[in-house]
Amino acid sequence: MNKSKLRHLLACVAFMGVCSTSAQNTLPVNIIPQPVQMEQTKGIFVLPQKIVIAYDSSLSEQAKYLQDILAQSTARVAVLKEGKTKGDIVLTTDATGQMKAESYTLSVTPKGVKIVGADISGAFYGIQSLLQLFPAEIYSKSWERDTQWQAPCVEISDAPERPWRGMMLDVARYFYDKEFVKKYIDMMAMYKMNKLQFHLIDDSGWRLEIKKYPRLTEVGAWAGPEEKRLGGYYTQDDIREMVAYAKVRGVELVPEIEFPAHILSAVVAYPWLSCTGVQHELPTQHFISRDLLCAGKETSLQFLRDVLEETVELFPSSYINIGGDEAVYVRWEQCPDCQALMKREGLKKASDIQGYLTNVVAKMMKEKGRTVIGWDEIIQRGKIDEPVVALSWHHVTDSLRATKTGHKAILTPASHMYLDFPEVKIPGEVQAAGWYPPITLEKCYSMPVNDYSEQSTVIGVQGCFWSDQFIHGTVLQEIACLNENRSENYAEYFTFPRLLAISEVAWQKQSRRNWEDFRTRIGTHYERLDYKVCHYRLPQPRIVKEEKQADGSINFTLACDVPGAVIRYNTDGKYPTVRSALYTGPINVAKRDDLRAMIVKTNTQYSLPLYFAPDYSAYKAYGEHVFAWEPLRVQPKPSNWRFEVTGKVNDNGTYELTVIPTRGDNSVQLGTLKLWKRNELMAEIKATHTVKAGDSPVTYRFTLDQFEAGTPFHIELQGHAPQGNNTSGMMFLKKL
Ligand code: ACM
Numbered sequence: 001m002n003k004s005k006l007r008h009l010l011a012c013v014a015f016m017g018v019c020s021t022s023a024q025n026t027l028p029v030n031i032i033p034q035p036v037q038m039e040q041t042k043g044i045f046v047l048p049q050k051i052v053i054a055y056d057s058s059l060s061e062q063a064k065y066l067q068d069i070l071a072q073s074t075a076r077v078a079v080l081k082e083g084k085t086k087g088d089i090v091l092t093t094d095a096t097g098q099m100k101a102e103s104y105t106l107s108v109t110p111k112g113v114k115i116v117g118a119d120i121s122g123a124f125y126g127i128q129s130l131l132q133l134f135p136a137e138i139y140s141k142s143w144e145r146d147t148q149w150q151a152p153c154v155e156i157s158d159a160p161e162r163p164w165r166g167m168m169l170d171v172a173r174y175f176y177d178k179e180f181v182k183k184y185i186d187m188m189a190m191y192k193m194n195k196l197q198f199h200l201i202d203d204s205g206w207r208l209e210i211k212k213y214p215r216l217t218e219v220g221a222w223a224g225p226e227e228k229r230l231g232g233y234y235t236q237d238d239i240r241e242m243v244a245y246a247k248v249r250g251v252e253l254v255p256e257i258e259f260p261a262h263i264l265s266a267v268v269a270y271p272w273l274s275c276t277g278v279q280h281e282l283p284t285q286h287f288i289s290r291d292l293l294c295a296g297k298e299t300s301l302q303f304l305r306d307v308l309e310e311t312v313e314l315f316p317s318s319y320i321n322i323g324g325d326e327a328v329y330v331r332w333e334q335c336p337d338c339q340a341l342m343k344r345e346g347l348k349k350a351s352d353i354q355g356y357l358t359n360v361v362a363k364m365m366k367e368k369g370r371t372v373i374g375w376d377e378i379i380q381r382g383k384i385d386e387p388v389v390a391l392s393w394h395h396v397t398d399s400l401r402a403t404k405t406g407h408k409a410i411l412t413p414a415s416h417m418y419l420d421f422p423e424v425k426i427p428g429e430v431q432a433a434g435w436y437p438p439i440t441l442e443k444c445y446s447m448p449v450n451d452y453s454e455q456s457t458v459i460g461v462q463g464c465f466w467s468d469q470f471i472h473g474t475v476l477q478e479i480a481c482l483n484e485n486r487s488e489n490y491a492e493y494f495t496f497p498r499l500l501a502i503s504e505v506a507w508q509k510q511s512r513r514n515w516e517d518f519r520t521r522i523g524t525h526y527e528r529l530d531y532k533v534c535h536y537r538l539p540q541p542r543i544v545k546e547e548k549q550a551d552g553s554i555n556f557t558l559a560c561d562v563p564g565a566v567i568r569y570n571t572d573g574k575y576p577t578v579r580s581a582l583y584t585g586p587i588n589v590a591k592r593d594d595l596r597a598m599i600v601k602t603n604t605q606y607s608l609p610l611y612f613a614p615d616y617s618a619y620k621a622y623g624e625h626v627f628a629w630e631p632l633r634v635q636p637k638p639s640n641w642r643f644e645v646t647g648k649v650n651d652n653g654t655y656e657l658t659v660i661p662t663r664g665d666n667s668v669q670l671g672t673l674k675l676w677k678r679n680e681l682m683a684e685i686k687a688t689h690t691v692k693a694g695d696s697p698v699t700y701r702f703t704l705d706q707f708e709a710g711t712p713f714h715i716e717l718q719g720h721a722p723q724g725n726n727t728s729g730m731m732f733l734k735k736l
C-alpha cells in the first residue's frame, strides 16, 4: 500500500465520525471552510494520466493556475481547452446570472469534475475545494511519484456568508518582500479569503513608491545606520505584479494609506508635513509617534491628495483604507495652522480635524468611485458625510456604533482577530503582543458575528497580523523548531493555523459553526500546510481527562489532534524531546507539574509541551499575579525589580499592587514604585517598607489616566535586602 493510500485509511480510522456516514470505499472529506451544502456520493474520481481541462474563456487564468499545480505535483500533462465543455475537469461560469456572488457548485463523479462558478472567484473557490479533496501532496512543488491521485465523489453547492473575508499584513514594521506577500495571498486564497489590507505605512517605514515624492522610499523606507540599513519598499511595478497575482486568486489588495497618525516615516522624509517641521529619524524599535500630518497647511493636504491619486491608479480595489487609528491630538492643539483651520471650519476640538480630513478624502474617493475604509476611529471624530466602512478593532460590540452612524463595519476585534497575540502564554512560546490575553485557535473560532443579509451593518470579518514583534526583522525570542531566525517564518507561525479558523468564521453562518468538527478537519490540513512550505504552529496535546486518584496522584488521558503525529512525554517534570516515551494510553503522575507532553510530527516539527501554570487561586482577592522574587533576584544594595504588567494594566483607573513576602529569614526593603508606559513615566509612588515572611502584605496604590491600547506597561519597584538575599515573595495587581 502506498504512502498516500495508507494515510487515507489511517485518516478514516482516526475520524470514524466523519468516515462512517459514507460508503466504506470512499475517502475522507475535510474541507475548510466547511461548504454550505455537501453530499458525499459513492465512488472516487481517479485523475487520468492525460488530463483535459475545459474552460470558459473568462477562466483562462484560473485554468492555468490549476494546470500549474497539477503539473508540479502529479507530473501529468494537463491540456487546456478554451471554450470547450467536455473534459476531465470542466470549469465554467454561470450563464443564468442566478447564482450568488462568489458561489460555486462542484460535482465530482467517477467520470469527471465539473465546477460552475457564479463568477471568476466562485470558479476559483470550486478549484480550491477540489484540491482539498485530493491528497495533501497535491500542493507539492515537486513530483510526488508514489501518490494515488484520486478524490472522493461529492456534490457541493457552496457560497460565502459574508462578502468581506479579510486579512491584514503589516509590511511597515517589517518589510516582507513581494515573494512573501504573494505567498501570503496564495495561502489566503487556499482558504477562500478575499481581501488583503496592505498596511503599507507606519511610523517605522514607508513601503510604497510614490513618483511625486521619491524621498518617501529613498529615506522613509530605511532604518538604522547606512551600512546596516533595514527596510525596503515596493516599486510601482511590484505593486502591479502583486495586484495581478492576487486578482487571479480572487483576492483584492486594499492599500492602507495611514493618516493623520502613524506617519513618522513620511515626516522623516519630508519634515514639512508635520506641524512642527522637526527632523526625526526612522525608529529602529517599536514606537508610536505623536507627530501628525499637519492639517492646517495646504502643502500637507496636497501631499495627501497626490499620494492618494497615485495609490488609486495602482490599486483597482473599490476600497481605499485611510488608517486613522490612535491619533493623539497635542500637535494639532499646539499648531497655529491647525488652530486657524479649526476656526475657519468651525471645528470645536482638535480631534474634529480628523473628521474634517476624513470627509475631504471620502469625497475625493467617491469622485474616483472608491469607498473609504479605516479603523473605527474614523467614525468617532465628528459626522462623516459619505458612507465609509469602519474596522472595529477595539470591541466586537463597536459595530453597533457604525449602525447608529449609518456606516458599515468589519469585525476585527483585537481580542479575537489580532494574530500578533500568541496562542498561549507559557514558557517557550514566542514573545508576542501582550496587551490582551492570548488568542487560542478555539477563541479565534468562537468570534461572535451575526448572520449576514444585504441590510447588515457588518459586512465581514478580518484577521490582522501586525509586525510589531519583528520590528525590522528582530525576532525577540526564537522557537527552536522554526529552525531559522527569519521573520517570515514567524509571521507564518502566528498566522497559521488561526487563519483557517478566521476563514471559516467569515465564510460560514455562526449557527453552523462546530468547534469539535473544525478541530477534526483542521488536523488533516497540517500536512497540506507542510506541502505549501508554511511554518504553522502545531497544537499541544489535548487533555481529554484529568482524574484524581484515591492516593492523590492524577491520571491524564491525552489526545493528539494531528493525524500521523505522536505524543511524547516525561513524568519527571522535565522538558520532553522527540525521543521521550511514546504515549499509548492514560499516564499516572504524582502531581500535575510532573507531566510534560508534546506532539511530535517529525524530528524537527514538534509542539510546545503541556504546561500547568502555578495555581494562585488562593490569592484571587489581590488580583492577578505579576511578579515573584526568589533569593537570586535580591540585591544587597538598593536596586529595582522590573516586571511587565501589559494586559494587566488595561484601562485608565486606580490600581493596587500587593506585595506578599512568603519565605526566608531576612527582611526585604521596599522603596519607590514607578509605572511606565513604554518609556513614559505614568505614576510614581514614594514609600519605604521593611517586610519579611509572616508580615502583612504591603500595598501600593496608583492611578493611570493615559492608557493606550497596544502599548506595553511595566512597573519598577525598589527592593533589596541589606542582611542577605534569603527571602522570597510575590506580587499581585488589581484594578479597583
Ligand atoms: C490598531 O491596532 N492600532 C488598529
Ligand code: ZN
Binding pocket: 274, 275, 293, 294, 295, 296, 297, 331, 332, 335, 336, 337, 338
Ligand atoms: Zn498643524
